[in-house]
Amino acid sequence: TQLLEQSPQFLSIQEGENLTVYCNSSSVFSSLQWYRQEPGEGPVLLVTVVTGGEVKKLKRLTFQFGDARKDSSLHITAAQPGDTGLYLCAGELVNYGQNFVFGPGTRLSVLP
Amino acid sequence: DSGVTQTPKHLITATGQRVTLRCSPRSGDLSVYWYQQSLDQGLQFLIQYYNGEERAKGNILERFSAQQFPDLHSELNLSSLELGDSALYFCASSVGGRLNTEAFFGQGTRLTVV
Numbered sequence A: 001t002q003l004l005e006q007s008p009q010f011l012s013i014q015e016g017e018n019l020t021v022y023c024n025s026s027s028v029f030s031s032l033q034w035y036r037q038e039p040g041e042g043p044v045l046l047v048t049v050v051t052g053g054e055v056k057k058l059k060r061l062t063f064q065f066g067d068a069r070k071d072s073s074l075h076i077t078a079a080q081p082g083d084t085g086l087y088l089c090a091g092e093l094v095n096y097g098q099n100f101v102f103g104p105g106t107r108l109s110v111l112p
Numbered sequence B: 001d002s003g004v005t006q007t008p009k010h011l012i013t014a015t016g017q018r019v020t021l022r023c024s025p026r027s028g029d030l031s032v033y034w035y036q037q038s039l040d041q042g043l044q045f046l047i048q049y050y051n052g053e054e055r056a057k058g059n060i061l062e063r064f065s066a067q068q069f070p071d072l073h074s075e076l077n078l079s080s081l082e083l084g085d086s087a088l089y090f091c092a093s094s095v096g097g098r099l100n101t102e103a104f105f106g107q108g109t110r111l112t113v114v
Helices: none
Strands: A005-007 A010-014 A019-026 A029-037 A044-049 A055-058 A060-063 A069-078 A086-092 A100-102 A105-112 B005-007 B010-013 B017-026 B031-038 B041-052 B053-057 B064-067 B072-080 B086-094 B109-113
Touching: A005 A086, A010 A019, A019 A105, A044 A055, A100 B041, A105 B086, B005 B086, B010 B017, B017 B109, B031 B072, B041 B064, B041 B072, B053 B064, B053 B072, B053 B086, B072 B086
Parallel strands: A010 A105, B010 B109
Antiparallel strands: A005 A019, A019 A069, A029 A044, A029 A086, A055 A060, A060 A069, A086 A100, A086 A105, B005 B017, B017 B072, B031 B041, B031 B086, B041 B053, B064 B072, B086 B109
């Protein structure tokens, strides 16, 4: 059983479109991170959110942490081919000791 | 280039064997983390070392062990290998010791067990 679920699993869109990917759990997280991973590379951290309800913006990317700290979303405005990759959410669990879990990822393909 | 170096990049070995994966963290980073990424399990946190001491443990099998040396490089030892251990193994490093500290990942070691 995945402690973190991500949806959609796959997403293929045209350049210029907007999209939102979701990261959900029934568990509470002390913090949550979003990463992007490209083929043959390790994940690269995009953002860390720590406060329930927090919204962070990184250029065309907007990240939101749910009020109850159980879910998060990533919204990309005017997607570009360079946004293509595997988007992973990951979090530090509150009630599982020192453990850090990753979601299965959303594989995004932005077509020119 | 993240500054984290992992060797070897690829490793093919037989079931039952033992292998050692090596990680050199970024200069100045005290924490090293090990992760396993497979198609069916996704990316899983295995273990963290901070300044030579074990700091946090995730889903690491008893057949696997790790250590961090005085020069801060780390090794992940995998023994009694099974086919299901085939995966990408990533090392990451960070300055701080918290699990949610910004960590920088290496390019991984692809292990194939045949």
